[in-house]
Amino acid sequence: MKALCSRISWAYALAALLIGLVTTAALCADTPATPAYLDTATYKGASVCKMCHNKKDAPIYTYWEASKHAAVAKNLPWKEGETPAVEVAYRHVTGYNPATKTWKDKGVTCEACHGPGSAHMMAKDKKVTIINPASLKTAGQRVSLCGRCHGQYTIGDQKVAVNYKFGQDLLTTEGFKLAEVQEGKPMQEMNEVVTSKHFAKDITCVNCHSSHVATPQAHQLKQPVNELCLSCHKDKTMAVHAPKAAADATCATCHMPKGSHAFAKPKAE
Ligand code: HEC
Ligand code: HEC
Ligand code: HEC
C-alpha cells in the first residue's frame, strides 16, 4: 500500500504542480490528513455553539453542561493565579495555544472535540467545516482525538501533543511514543484501548462514550453498561454467560478490572 501510495503521490505531485490544486494527503490513508480549513480556523467558545445547538428537540449544549467534561472547568487542578505545567493545562482546557501558553475556554468544551469553529459558524455547508469525531475515517484518528488528553505518551521532548491538529493520527506521528500501561492509572485509556481486540476491529472511544446524551449515564456511556456491551455481544447475556456472577456485577466487573480498557478475556474459573 505504501509503495502504491508513493507512486500515486508522485503522479499527483506532478499533476498538482501543473494544475496547482490537489494535495496528496487525502489520497493516502497513511498520510495524516487534517482538513485545510483548520490552517486558519480559530476558537469561538462554547457560548457561540450554544446559539445554534441548544434547540428544544436536541439541546446538545444543555446535555454537555451535565457532563464531567463541562465540570472540569470548575475543578481545575491549579489555583487562580498559579501557572500550571503545560501537560496539566493542556488536558483541562480548550484551544490551548503552545506559543502563548494560554487558552480559549477552561474545561473540555465543544471545540475540544469538534475543533475550532470559526469557519463552521459562517459556512453554508455545515458538514465540511467542523470535525465530527465519529466520522473520522480511521480508528487511529478517532482514538487520537480523545487520547491526546486520555493518554500517556511523549512526542519528542513534549509530554502532550501541543501541536495536535484535528484529524491527526498520533499513533503514526513521527516521534510519538506511548508509555507503558500502569495498572489503575487514570488518563491512560488510549494506551489500553490500542492493545484491545476492539481497536483491531475499528471500535474506539466514541462507540461507547458521548459527552452529550439525552439520558446521562455513569461515565458518560451512551447506554447503561450491560446494554452497551450487549448491543454488539448479543449472545453474552448475564443469564447465559455469567450465571454465577454477583447480583450487582456488570460486564465491566470481569472485563474491565480497575477500569482497564484493554478488554482482555479473563481466565475461566
Ligand atoms: C449559526 C449557527 C451555528 C453555529 C453558531 C454553530 N453551528 Fe454547528 N451546525 C449548524 C447547523 C445548521 C448544522 C447542521 C444541522 C445540524 O446538525 O444541526 C451544524 C452541524 C454541526 C455538527 C455536525 C457536523 C456533522 O458532520 O455531522 C457539529 C459537530 C457542530 N455543528 C458543531 C458546532 C460547534 C462545536 C460550534 C461552536 C464552535 C457550532 N457548531 C456552531 C449551525 C451552527
Ligand atoms: C468529549 C468530546 C465532545 C465534546 C466536549 C462535545 N462533543 Fe459533540 N460530538 C462528540 C462526538 C463523539 C459526536 C458523534 C456523535 C456520537 O457520539 O455518536 C458528537 C456529535 C455532535 C453533533 C452532531 C449531532 C449528533 O448529536 O450526533 C453536534 C451538532 C455536536 N456534537 C455539537 C456539540 C456542541 C455544541 C458541544 C458543546 C456544547 C459538543 N458537541 C461537545 C464529541 C463531543
Ligand atoms: C467498548 C466500550 C468502551 C470503549 C471502546 C471505551 N470505553 Fe471508556 N469506559 C467504558 C465503560 C463500560 C466504562 C465504565 C467502567 C466501569 O463501570 O467500571 C468506561 C469508563 C471510562 C472512563 C472513566 C474511568 C474512571 O476510572 O473513572 C474514562 C475516562 C473513559 N472510559 C474514557 C475512554 C476513552 C478516552 C476511550 C478511548 C481511548 C474509551 N474510554 C473507550 C467503555 C468503553
Ligand code: HEC
Ligand atoms: C482537552 C482534553 C480532553 C479531551 C479532548 C477529552 N477529554 Fe475526556 N476528560 C478530560 C478530563 C480532564 C476529564 C476529567 C477527569 C477527572 O475528573 O478525573 C475527562 C473525563 C472523561 C470521562 C469520565 C467521566 C466519568 O464520569 O468518570 C470520560 C468517559 C471521557 N472523559 C471520555 C472522553 C472521550 C470519549 C473523549 C473523546 C471523544 C474525550 N473524553 C475527550 C479531558 C479530555
Ligand code: HEC
Ligand atoms: C460496537 C460493538 C462493540 C461494543 C459496544 C462492545 N464490543 Fe466487545 N468486541 C466487539 C468486537 C467486534 C470484538 C472482536 C471480536 C473478534 O475479534 O472476534 C470484541 C471483543 C471483545 C472481547 C474479547 C477480547 C479477546 O481478547 O478475545 C471482550 C472480552 C469484549 N469484547 C468485551 C466487551 C465489553 C465488556 C463491552 C462493554 C463494555 C464491549 N465488549 C462492547 C464489539 C463490541
Ligand code: HEC
Ligand atoms: C463473572 C465474570 C464475567 C462477567 C460478569 C462477564 N463475563 Fe464475559 N467472560 C468471562 C470469562 C471468564 C471469559 C473467558 C472464558 C469464556 O470465553 O467464557 C469471558 C469471555 C467473554 C467474551 C469473549 C468470548 C470469546 O469467545 O472470545 C466476550 C465477548 C464477553 N465475555 C462479553 C461479556 C459481556 C457482554 C458481559 C456482560 C453482559 C460479560 N462478558 C460479563 C467472565 C465474565
